[in-house]
Amino acid sequence: MTAIVAGLLTILGLVILTIGVYGVVRLPDVYTQLHAASKAGFLGVAALLAAAALQGGGAIVARAVLIVALLTVTTPVAAHVVARAAHRRGESLRTPGAVDES
Amino acid sequence: MMRLVTGAAGLGIVYVLTLASTDPVDLAVGVLLGALLIGLLGRRMRLTPVGHGLPVLPRILWFVVFGAVVLADIVHGAxxxxxxxxxxxxxxxxxxxxxPIGERSERGIAVSALATTLSPGSVLVDIDRAAGDLLLHVIDASDPDAVRDRLQRFYDRYQRRVFP
Structure with a gap:
């Protein structure tokens, strides 16, 4: 049973990462691409780590928890820094009808 | 003193998680190293008081609720x-x-930014301190007032009790 759940989590992680990559290709500007790229990386890796933790021992679980905790803190910061840099460089919103209150 | 103890304990937990060890000696070494780091770097890191006098136990309980709501938001956003x-x-x-930043403290702004940016569908772009606003990029901004209302509701219901 554990192996099945771990397998499903692995597939889920790979699907999330694939959607993230596709989002970078498909979405029109850097801001919308960030929604797919940064968060998909975090969620995909978290699912893969959960799969590893299910089948691994205490050492794997401890390190998986630590990695997810660090990703939880660093992923939003990385996304924010990229978005802020794009905004300060005057990167435009390329989706037709985009809202800009800045 | 309380901040030193909790900070050192937190860094000690990070230390044993990194080692993947359950040995109490490793925990003690981690706590000592954590205390040493905070002692050396605490001023430079400009640690600010947290909680603004809120009682600790309700904050811990509300933190669990806050974490669950953020997790649900992440799943929904993803x-x-x-x-x-x-x-x-x-x-x-x-x-x-x-x-609008509203009543948020500096830490409250950081936590709001972290929670909204962690959830797919919204990214903190910048902070306009002169106007007192957060600039967020959201994937569905067709109704900006609804976005503002949702974030204010989240702050009032969950975040204010933990990270005001």
Whole structure:
């Protein structure tokens, strides 16, 4: 049973990462691409780590928890820094009808 | 003193998680190293007081609720963004929306930024301190007032009790 759940989590992680990559290709500007790229990386890796933790021992679980905790803190910061840099460089919103209150 | 103890304990937990060890000696070494680091770097890191006098136990309990709501928001946001990426939901009007900082402290701003940016569908772009606004890029900005209301409701219901 554990192996099945771990397998499903692995597939889920790979699907999330694939959607993230596709989002970078498909979405029109850097801001919308960030929604797919940064968060998909975090969620995909978290699912893969959960799969590893299910089948691994205490050492794997401890390190998986630590990695997810660090990703939880660093992923939003990385996304924010990229978005802020794009905004300060005057990167435009390329989706037709985009809202800009800045 | 309380901040030194809790900070050292937190760094000690990070230390044993990194070692993947359950040995109490490792925990003690981690706590000592954590205390040493905070002692050496605490001033430079400019640690600010947290909680603003809120009682500790309710804050811990509300933190659990806050974490659960953020997790639910992440799952909901991930699903929404995945549908838009896969052409199953239109990307009509993304954009940058101003959200008033309101009563948030510096730490409250950081936590709001972290929680909203962690959830797919919204990214903190910048902070306009002169106007007192957060600039957020949201994947569906067709109704900016609804975005502002949602974030204010989240702050009032969950965040204010933990990170005001």
């Amino acid at each position: 699903w929404d963004v995945a549908l838009r990426v896969m052409h199953l939901r239109p990307i009509e009007r993304p954009g940058v929306v101003r959200v």
